[in-house]
Amino acid sequence: MSLPSLVDLPTVLLPCASRAGTALQEQAERLASWPAARREALARVGALSDFVSEQIVRDPLAFLELADSGELERPLRPGELREQMNAALADCDDEAELGRRLRRYRNRQQLRIVWRDLSRQADLNETCCDLSDLADASIDLAYHWLYERHAAQFGTPIGRRSRQPQHLVVLGMGKLGAHELNLSSDIDLIFGYPEGGETEGVKRPLDNQEFFTRLGQRLIKALDAITVDGFVFRVDMRLRPYGSSGPLVFSFNALEQYYQDQGRDWERYAMIKARVVGGDQVAGKQLLEMLRPFVYRRYLDFSAVEALRAMKLLIQQEVRRKGMANNIKLGAGGIREVEFIAQAFQLIHGGRDLSLQQRPLLKVLQTLEGQGYLPPAVVDELRDGYRFLRYVEHALQAIADRQTQMLPDNDLDRARVACIMGFAGWDAFLAQLMHWRGRIDWHFRQVIADPDEEEGSGDGGCVGAEWLPLWQEALDEEAACRQLADAGFSEPSIAWRRLSDLRNGPQVRAIQRLGRERLDAFVPRLLAQAVEHDNPDLVLERVLPLVEAVARRSAYLVLLSENPGALQRLLALCAASPWIAEQIARFPLLLDELLNEGRLFKPPQAPELAAELRERLTRIPEDDLEQQMEALRHFKLAHSLRVAASEIAGTLPLMKVSDYLTWLAEAILDQVLGLAWRQTVSKFGTPKRSDGSLCDPDFVIVGYGKVGGLELGHGSDLDLVFIHDGDPQAETDGAKPIDGAQFFIRLGQRIIHLLTTQTTSGQLYEVDMRLRPSGASGLLVSSLGAFERYQRNEAWTWEHQALIRARVLVGSARVGAAFEQVRAAVLGQPRDLDKLRAEVSEMRAKMRDNLGSKATAAGTAPNAFDAEAPFDLKQDAGGIVDIEFMVQYAALAWSHQYPQLLRWTDNIRILDELGEAGLLPEEDARLLQEVYKAYRSAAHRLALQKQPGVVSGDQFHAERRAVMRLWRAMELS
Structure with missing residues (x-):
């Protein structure tokens, strides 16, 4: 959003414009030397913000010093704010003085930030970052100042297991964690420490828990206590485990145990934005890694939508109870709804799509657009509406440095807000505000609203309510079969038996109450959509195995209940293809692909395929082989489904189907070769060429048969041959050197392992290596020279027939070109x-x-x-x-x-x-x-x-x- 410049001050604000200037009358000469723009800004900002006027009145010399520094007209460079605060605390040796200096520096910076925001010299990003940097520096520098003196008094806390000195880790939650603090925000913190133990270096040691509890209390007092100098930041500790009734600090083990056993949905929501803002950064990073599985589930987690919906309902009830409809954060179409939209996608998909594991909301929205979760037009509206609301929030808080999101009810502050936002009057501003709130609320309901509200029957019942008695055995078999027959089932007794077998089967009997409730909500929906098909018997036969497979992972049932379009596509694809039905039943994570109809029936071209897989793997740590293998398998399953769906829908002709499946195999082989090469080199070092230079990688994977001829089908295996052009005799340059021939054999074995190992997501491909020289009895990997000699002197005619369909799939361009020359020479020989x-x-x-x-x-x-x-x-x-x-x-x-x-x-x-x-x-x-x-x-x-x-x-x-x-x-x- 591009805000207009400030309009002329309305009449009601003119008396306020002179207050700050009056306080500076004694400094008239200094004011006269100011640029005209700064003098004008003094009147405007003073009229718009009581806080600014009061700060100038309280300490005019401090304000003039700030103005003379030039910081009112320029942004701070990265790290400058922390440097200034560090200098301000440099010779401080008294805890009371620490509090004074922190508050005075905070007031100076708050004045600067408000000034630049109201004069529109700073955009939203600068204002939020400056405020967050101010909080980070205040927390961390105050902590380290206090820790040194606390340890001198009570000893140094030592870990019982590691025997290393311990430090507190301060997690910033919410807007602080996302670097999005507003002008008068409190800061939500959680305190943790790595491990239990006790202090050393004093006569009476303290338990680490007690040490850090006392230290945490001192830190809160240093930041939160209101003195004659004000406060630094209001500190809110209620997001910690057990809330206000829980301990102030927790060991890492206690935190992990709590979130694993008792963590609630709203705590997952809060933990998305957690960031280390003070204390031990290295240990803090380890803590966040420990807690990541709590926040981001490995599977699609549509239960998050239910949780967010429940949270929103509680907020709405609170808004109504307290009369907060004019709250631009919590009211309908407010800031919180934009946050809920973004975090719904993060909680649902973030465990698998690592690009969503980030904190700043605007960056999350950008990712949602880039990854195809939301259309660009929707993201544009959410982004512009959110930025407008955040500017309004700052306008409300800049008036008196007060934590509020309520629209004002007096003419003076209304005039201020309208003026800050660049509108001629309150009515014009309010119309624009209501426009954005309406658009945000509409988009929010598309994402978060209960589908029953949109699709339920006229009497308010849920979709498929007419099938609920049958599913819950309220009908006898005869009545149930009659209902099934009337709905279009040609073999109602078989359909009834299938439903009974599911309901009474061991998988369903073993699920917990919440899972059973979700199943009871889903099956009627399934039946209601199944009878819309020409052959509901076939639909039920093919879909119920999937339902049984996911009964104990009921988040998948929530996914389908929450997304009627996805359920519709599931039934259509299963009715068309038992292969697809079996794939989804075996790998329910494929249900994710059904959410986006446009993406499902439009698989990407070869370059986009390769780029997408590359991007996915770059987000996974290089040493996390298990996650790399799962990512490769999920990628293959997902894109294979998209190709099959497109073939069934008629959007991909046969030749294109084979092209896509072949491109998919090539993209995967390219990444598999890269992974295998890095792993083998890290173990044995790099092999060498005959001239002594290092191979890079001087290795190719050659495809024969269907993959070589670009004719892959669904479920095709890969006929592969591995060829290298390194020196077989020269040793690798690693700590455990082996000769080149052994290296490339190990590399080939690694590639086959990555391709064929069965994981929870199956294997990537079956691999057939029998077309290599000498077949199953030959070496797994051939040198280029050996391959040429074999093809010229020993190969059978049928092997030359196979070579016609051979091509380099991935690997070294130089060796690939040499292979093509050998192939052409061998096949181009005159023959009888x-x-x-x-x-x-x-x-x-x-x-x-x-x-x-x-x-x-x-x-x-x-x-x-x-x-x-x-x-x-x-x-x-x-x-x-x-x-x-x-x-x-x-x-x-x-x-x-x-x-x-x-x-x-x-x-x-x-x-x-x-x-x-x-x-x-x-x-x-x-x-x-x-x-x-x-x-x-x-x-x-x-x-x-x-x-x-x-x-x-x-x-x-x-x-x-x-x-x-x-x-x-x-x-x-």
């Missing part, structure tokens, strides 16, 4: 065509015998085209493998004359090249392309239905006959 045809035909015949449909002699028997006969889309005559073998034969036969045949690794583009070169009639090339795509499309659909790639023999007659005709034309039969 009769021998080549014989070998290709022989291999194809073996495959048909072993893998084709037995009932039809792999599609060659007379009954192969009967409706009762099976047709294996891949292996039977006229199927996918016949097309692949024709393409591979053509590439091997003619690439020495037509090297463009080796440019691509996918069959579609190789067929393009064959047609353009005249090696295959263009109509035949197009025919093979269309048939190939038709077969693969059918195979994809069957995979999503969890069915093998086999159709009835009365399908694809024309296609099969055309492929068989062209096979014979190439003399491959």
Whole structure:
């Protein structure tokens, strides 16, 4: 929000404008030397703020000193405020004097900050940061001053386990924690210390708990006590465990135990913004890491919405009870509602999306937009409305340095607020304020409101209320089946039995009361949406296993209850694909993907995929292998679901589906190689090239088969070969050196481990390494030279066929280019065509015998085209493998004359090249392309239905006959 400059002072404020100037009459000469802008600002700011006028009246010389320093017209540089306060306390040796100096410095800075805010020389960010820096410096410098003297009196606290000196950790909560303090904010603090023990160095030692309790009391007094000089900051300790009735300080173990066992939802909300503001910063960081799992759950936590909704209800009741509708923080459309919106997303998604684990609200809103949680237009309104409200809050508090968010009820202060905000009068200001409050409240209700309020029946009942008696067994079986039949279930007795089995099953019987309440609220919703589908029996059959799987993790049920659109998409996808239903039942975290319809049906392009995964992994500590592996698996599951959903919805054609799945594999392999390389190098050092320089990494992962040919399907494994170009004999440069050959084998093993290890989120991919030189009996990793020698001298024709579909997926660009040269040289050799045809035909015949449909002699028997006969889309005559073998034969036969045949690794583009070169009639090339795509499309659909790639023999007659005709034309039969 860009605020206008101050308008001329209204008449009602003119008498206030002279007060500060009157106090400075004796300094008329000094005032005359001031710039005109400062003299004008003195009148304006004095008229707008009683606090400023009173400070000038109390100590005009201190004000003039501040003005002469130039600090009224410039921002402080980073760290300057702390330097000044440190200097102010430098020779202080008395606790009462500490309090005086802290207060006098606070008053000086508060005057400067209010002046710059009201004269609009400082924006919202500067004002909040200066106030927060002032609090940080006050807390930390006062603490260290007091600690030194406290320890001299009572001894140095020593940890019982570590035997190290202990310091207090002061956590700043709320706006202080987020660096967002307002002009007259109190500070919410929690005190902790690392471990129990007792003090040393005195005759009568104190327990650490007692030591830090007394120290905490002295610190609070130094900051909070009101004296003739005022106060530094009002201190609020009620956010600590057990509130006002609990101990003042807690050991780290006690804090962790409390939040683990008794922490409440509002305490999670408060802890989001916790920051170390004083004491031991290193130990404080460890404490926040200990408490992070309490705040951010590893799973999607939609129960947070329920908690925030309950908190909001309590606030609304308090607002009504105390008549605080004009409170711009707590009232409808106030500051708290913007905070609730942001923190709802943080609590729900922050455990998995680390970008949301930050404190400042405006940065959280920016992340919500950038990560697609909220549309840009919504974020713009929330951001502008929030900034407007914060400026209003500062205007209210600047008047008298009073902690208030209530709109004034007198004409003088109303005129001040309107003037500060740049409006000609109160009515114009109020209209703008109500506009922003209305927009914020509307957005708040979209996020936090109970879906039953929006979608319930006209009598106020919840969605699906008509199904509640059936679910809770208030109906007998006959009546229940009648209701199911009337609603459209074709087999109501089976549906009833499925529901009964769920209700009475061990998973549901074992859940606690809250989980059962959530299940009872969810199942009626499920039934209400299921009957909207053409086949509710199928929907129920596929979705109930998911319900059973998550019954004890009922936050997922809350997610679906809170998001009717997500439930709708879940049922539609499960009805369309049992594969999707099984994936979500196995990995319920995928429910997150259903929340954003636009994102679900629009998977990102290759560069965005790679960038998104890179960004996710950079937020995870390098030594946290478990979290890295989980992040990789969740990324793969989520994007695989998005591709499948897009395929079902018709927004992605077959070729694009394979492209996306291949891009996904490449993005994952790139990060896996990076992780494996760093881990292996950290253990053994870096391997060397033959010239003695270090490898970086001189290693590539080559993809064969479907991944090499950009034809990955749902659930495809990866055919991989590992190749390096380091010196096999040279030792690595680490503390535990091994030779290069061993290093690259360890690297390959690490890659396979990262890809195939089963975690709670499954494995990334099944990996098949049998296409490497010498197959399963060969080395796991080949040097580039050994790979070339093998391909030239020992490889079978079928291995050269496989090499046609081989390409470098990730790794060293230099080694990748060298691999392409080897591939081109090997495949581009002149060949004896009769021998080549014989070998290709022989291999194809073996495959048909072993893998084709037995009932039809792999599609060659007379009954192969009967409706009762099976047709294996891949292996039977006229199927996918016949097309692949024709393409591979053509590439091997003619690439020495037509090297463009080796440019691509996918069959579609190789067929393009064959047609353009005249090696295959263009109509035949197009025919093979269309048939190939038709077969693969059918195979994809069957995979999503969890069915093998086999159709009835009365399908694809024309296609099969055309492929068989062209096979014979190439003399491959």
